[in-house]
Amino acid sequence: xxxxxxxxxxxxxxxxxxxxxxxxxxxxxxxxxxxxxxxxxxxxxxxxxxxxxxxxxxxxxxxxxxxxxxxxxxxxxxxxxxxxxxxxxxxxxxxxxx
Numbered sequence: 001x002x003x004x005x006x007x008x009x010x011x012x013x014x015x016x017x018x019x020x021x022x023x024x025x026x027x028x029x030x031x032x033x034x035x036x037x038x039x040x041x042x043x044x045x046x047x048x049x050x051x052x053x054x055x056x057x058x059x060x061x062x063x064x065x066x067x068x069x070x071x072x073x074x075x076x077x078x079x080x081x082x083x084x085x086x087x088x089x090x091x092x093x094x095x096x097x098x
């Protein structure tokens with residue numbers, strides 16, 4: 001399926017992240033990645049950026065493969081998926097859902 005806009009993609013993205021534990025793993029991964037990016041910017045230690053990728057994708061992919069038992073949308077839609085990871089975290093922090 002091709003998506004004409006982010007909103008259409010995001011609705012399917014949320015369906016692929018229906019299990020609460022998978023969402024929590026994404027929240028942990030995305031939050032951790034943001035912390036590593038911040039540390040990288042503050043210290044100029046480039047390995048923090050690599051850790052951000054490993055931590056962020058690691059938690060998300062474990063959630064898909066072992067909890068949700070589906071294939072991450074990031075393989076087909078990497079930019080929309082990255083944006084959706086942050087959107088889902090921000091929606092959680094804004095208490096739009098758990």
